[in-house]
Amino acid sequence: MMLIMFTMMLSLIISIIMMLMCTIISKTSSKDREKMSPFECGFDPKSSARTPFSIQFFLIAVLFLIFDIEIAIMLPIILTMKISLTKTWIFTIMMFIIILIMGLYHEWNNGVLEWAK
Template sequence: MKTVLISFSISLIISMALIMISTLFSKKTILDREKASPFECGFDPKSTSRLPFSIRFFLIAIVFLIFDIEISILLPLGLTSGSLPPLIWLSGGAVFLMLVTLGLYYEWKENTLDWIS
């Protein structure tokens, strides 16, 4: 336990020293308006350089993650098929798929999956 504490302290000291040295010797010290703005031939930019984030894209990504996690939950059911009775693991998988399908149906009815609206 003592060696873990000592190694943690040493790594913390080295990390803090590197942060201090990098802030002291960094080239960029002051952000002025000219360097922070996008370059457009010397003129002021017409609009912001960053595009707004699409909430629709975020929701589609969340749906993809849900179905990706669903696959990782359903794959071990095949491994447990030898140790459990088939009725138990089939009913468990069917209930899980039914819940995910009901969630997808709810999102479809709420028009969450429509890209243009």
């Protein structure tokens, strides 16, 4: 019984010492405003959330996302080449690429790809 009490007291004392040490150590870094402010992708967290940003940047990011997903869709198509008919496979690939090219042409025609105006 005495051994259990000694172990409990020792663990309590060690945990209290560690908490005190962490509190003392953290006092020095709490004065730095840059370290204490949350990171929000370069935006100042104290300003309004309704500040405008470049819509061109957003459109380029969406375009990148579309072509990134396109790569993820095209990788399994290569594996299906062995089990599908050649004419069906070529027709499917050609339709997929034509749809992507038409989308790229539409964005180019609307001026999305022109960064500076």
